[in-house]
Amino acid sequence: MTAPSTNDVIDTVLGLDRFPDLQALREERAKLKHLSQTSYQAALRPAEPRNFSYALRxxxxxxxxxxxxxxxxxxxxxxxLESEEGGSALVWIANPGNGAEGADTRLVAILAHVDLVTLSPKEATRANIEKLTAAGLDDRDIVALAGLIAFVNYQVLVVAGLKMLRDN
Known part of the structure; x- marks a missing residue:
């Protein structure tokens, strides 16, 4: 058995320190666990956030x-979000029930894309990417956004699966 690694976000949000059997199961895939946490860092806290601040991410x-x-x-x-500089001004984004009234066209396009790819990924087309370009995002911005969307949606599914195991 591999030596246990430090807790990652998934372990922490699910309180897996209280579920040693589930923690042991995760440690059987320690490399995947490590790569998931590394991906978390890359998606949410990259060394150079460019046009997506840590708070926006x-x-x-x-x-x-x-x-x-x-x-x-x-x-x-x-x-x-609340711990990030400028985070308090972006709290409204965290609530999908809030519209983007008054937001700039760039942010409106980003929110529409995030919602679309999260809820209906099969409906996303090249036209949706073109809307991001038209709103001022360059190729690197679009790749960064795609990476964030992909990672968070992956993480949500992993948490859901582990939660089902934990709660049964």
Whole structure:
């Protein structure tokens, strides 16, 4: 058996320290667990955030988790958002029920894309990417956004699966 690694976000939000059998199960895939946490860092806290501040990344992540009704992750990302510089101005983004009235066209396009890919990924087309370009996002911005969306949606599914195992 591999030596236990330090807790990651998934362990923490699910309180897996109180479930040693489930923690042991996760440690059987320690490399995947490590890569998931490394991906978390890359998606939410990259060395160079460019045009997506850490606060915006956290707000978008909280929004996606809320769309999935993942209370644990939504709470985690909201806490992360509130700890970020400028986060208080972006709290409204974390609530998918809030529209983007008054937001700039760039943010409106980003929110529409996040919601679409999270809720109906099969409906996303090249035209949706073109809307992001038209709103001022460059290729690197679009790749960063796609990475954030992909990671958070992956993380939500992992948490949901582990939660089912934990609660049964």
């Amino acid at each position: 956290a707000a978008l992540a909280a929004r996606m988790a809320a769309l999935w009704k993942s209370q644990e992750l939504s709470a985690h990302f909201r806490e992360l």
